Amino acid sequence: MALLEVKDLCAYYGPIQALHGIDFEIEAGGITTILGANGAGKTTTLRSICGLIRRTGTLTFDGRPIDRKQTEEIVRLGVGHVPEGRGTFVTLSVEENLRLGAYTRRDRGSVGEDFERVYGYFPVLAERREQQAGTLSGGEQQMLAIARALMLRPRLLVLDEPSFGLAPMIVESIFNIMREINESENVSMLLVEQNASLALELADHAYLLETGQVVTSGPAETLRKDEVIRRSYLGY
Amino acid sequence: MELFVQQVLAGLAVGGIYASLALALVMIYQATELVNFAQGEMAMFSTYIAWQLVQSGIPFWAAFFLTIIISFAGGILIERLIIRPARNAPVLAIVIIFIGLLVILNSLAGWIWTYTNQIFPSPFPDRPYLGVNIQELGAIGVTLVVLLLVFAFFRYTTLGLAMRAAAQNPTSSRLVGIRVGWMLALGWGLAAAIGAVAGIMVAPKLQLDPNIMGSVLLYAFAGALVGGISSPGGAVLGGFAVGVIENLVGTYVPVVGSQLKLAVALVLIIGVLTVRPAGIFGRSVVHRV
Numbered sequence: 001m002a003l004l005e006v007k008d009l010c011a012y013y014g015p016i017q018a019l020h021g022i023d024f025e026i027e028a029g030g031i032t033t034i035l036g037a038n039g040a041g042k043t044t045t046l047r048s049i050c051g052l053i054r055r056t057g058t059l060t061f062d063g064r065p066i067d068r069k070q071t072e073e074i075v076r077l078g079v080g081h082v083p084e085g086r087g088t089f090v091t092l093s094v095e096e097n098l099r100l101g102a103y104t105r106r107d108r109g110s111v112g113e114d115f116e117r118v119y120g121y122f123p124v125l126a127e128r129r130e131q132q133a134g135t136l137s138g139g140e141q142q143m144l145a146i147a148r149a150l151m152l153r154p155r156l157l158v159l160d161e162p163s164f165g166l167a168p169m170i171v172e173s174i175f176n177i178m179r180e181i182n183e184s185e186n187v188s189m190l191l192v193e194q195n196a197s198l199a200l201e202l203a204d205h206a207y208l209l210e211t212g213q214v215v216t217s218g219p220a221e222t223l224r225k226d227e228v229i230r231r232s233y234l235g236y
Numbered sequence: 237m238e239l240f241v242q243q244v245l246a247g248l249a250v251g252g253i254y255a256s257l258a259l260a261l262v263m264i265y266q267a268t269e270l271v272n273f274a275q276g277e278m279a280m281f282s283t284y285i286a287w288q289l290v291q292s293g294i295p296f297w298a299a300f301f302l303t304i305i306i307s308f309a310g311g312i313l314i315e316r317l318i319i320r321p322a323r324n325a326p327v328l329a330i331v332i333i334f335i336g337l338l339v340i341l342n343s344l345a346g347w348i349w350t351y352t353n354q355i356f357p358s359p360f361p362d363r364p365y366l367g368v369n370i371q372e373l374g375a376i377g378v379t380l381v382v383l384l385l386v387f388a389f390f391r392y393t394t395l396g397l398a399m400r401a402a403a404q405n406p407t408s409s410r411l412v413g414i415r416v417g418w419m420l421a422l423g424w425g426l427a428a429a430i431g432a433v434a435g436i437m438v439a440p441k442l443q444l445d446p447n448i449m450g451s452v453l454l455y456a457f458a459g460a461l462v463g464g465i466s467s468p469g470g471a472v473l474g475g476f477a478v479g480v481i482e483n484l485v486g487t488y489v490p491v492v493g494s495q496l497k498l499a500v501a502l503v504l505i506i507g508v509l510t511v512r513p514a515g516i517f518g519r520s521v522v523h524r525v
Contacts (some may be wrong), residue, residue: 050411052407052411069410071410072410072413072414072415075410075411075413076413081411083407083408083411087405087407087408087411088405088408089404089405089408090404090405091400091404092397092400092401092404097395098402099394099397100397100398100401100409100412100414101412103394103398103413103414104412104413111383123272148412152412152413217351224317
């Protein structure tokens with residue numbers, strides 16, 4: 001059974017409809033990516049899953065309907081969202097940012113272990129744990145955003161453009177860590193990326209959005225070989 | 237010299253009250269970027285509740301803590317019933333709500349308790365100790381304890397951390413599961429409780445009437461601005477500074493005396509807004525356009 005099932009998802013910014021009936025599924029343990037040009041509705045899709053904007057449709061997470069739930073409730077079900085622009089709490093320290101990631105958890109004892117676990121993935125954060133998060137570099141803030149979401153012990157990690165504005169070497173190391181996390185923790189991921197070739201390399205399933213609608217979908221392998229996608233999104 | 241020390245201490249005593257109220261203003265400001273003009277009247281109303289409790293025979297400290305709890309609940313209620321429905325309203329509408337709240341609380345207090353001055357009891361004896369009035373020392377002590385408690389709450393508890401997070405980045409806060417709306421309500425409750433302490437501490441000195449907090453709020457506002465309305469620590473220091481400056485200027489500048497003291501606060505407000513609007517410790521937010 002799919003971990004997240006989305007049927008006929010429509011989303012609205014005020015009176016303007018941004019998504020026009022999207023269907024997709026995320027397999028448990030898999031990495032799914034949503035591709036598309038600017039304004040196609042990628043970020044909107046992620047935001048509507050987490051209830052940050054007004055949406056209609058049927059959303060089922062782990063067998064439970066979430067389309068009427070508030071963001072705060074959806075987080076409690078185990079959806080960790082790494083938002084566009086990283087969403088760092090800039091005036092708080094690195095450690096406080098991570099503490100907030102575990103805000104909803106009741107098992108205080110194992111939260112301590114999780115600090116060590118995420119510092120293991122991102123050792124640079126351990127070095128900077130007392131530092132104000134706003135003083136971190138862009139790459140470090142992206143790592144912090146992922147680490148913060150991991151503190152929730154999520155079942156699904158929603159990632160909005162983790163490569164945005166970062167140097168290629170840093171992007172590569174972050175993507176390697178994401179793969180490692182996916183493999184060792186069995187966390188499913190929903191990834192939105194501008195960098196389509198990178199996303200298709202990491203993901204096992206992909207959806208292509210155009211103006212708020214799914215136009216193509218399939219295994220990442222197949223989409224990578226697709227003539228149209230290759231020309232419009234991979235650029236070769 | 238002795239006069240100087242006395243005036244500084246008296247300034248700190250009243251400054252602590254400004255500092256508390258300034259902190260209450262900053263707490264609301266940080267979450268909403270608006271100055272709650274009704275903060276003073278909320279404190280006045282709380283003080284009347286304390287007075288009423290003491291009048292009905294409840295011991296002072298019991299009344300003190302009871303009033304804090306009632307004020308905390310009242311602050312939450314005001315946020316839930318009056319402020320929250322207007323959360324998407326334009327700034328001016330919310331300012332009007334604050335002013336409306338001010339007028340309503342003021343009139344309600346006058347209606348219930350009349351506009352006659354009431355003697356408010358102080359838990360501390362009104363006599364000097366080593367040349368310093370014990371009432372003033374007590375007021376300084378109580379405000380310091382309150383400020384330390386508030387500091388510890390925000391610094392060391394998860395709830396305090398969540399409140400800071402909610403004020404700083406509401407969207408990210410929701411994404412980690414913080415109920416941002418409730419954090420705002422909690423902020424109102426805390427601000428009301430802190431204001432209640434300020435009111436109870438200032439009332440024995442000024443005598444209680446519905447307009448007691450008008451000028452106090454002005455000084456607190458000056459304190460918050462001097463220290464920086466975006467910085468809780470700065471606002472507290474600013475409050476103390478305004479208390480001391482007010483007293484020293486009133487004592488040593490004959491023209492000012494006790495009649496023109498309030499003008500000192502106004503001069504400070506205008507001065508800060510002209511020279512450094514963000515205050516001494518505040519950060520000015522630069523937006524990219």
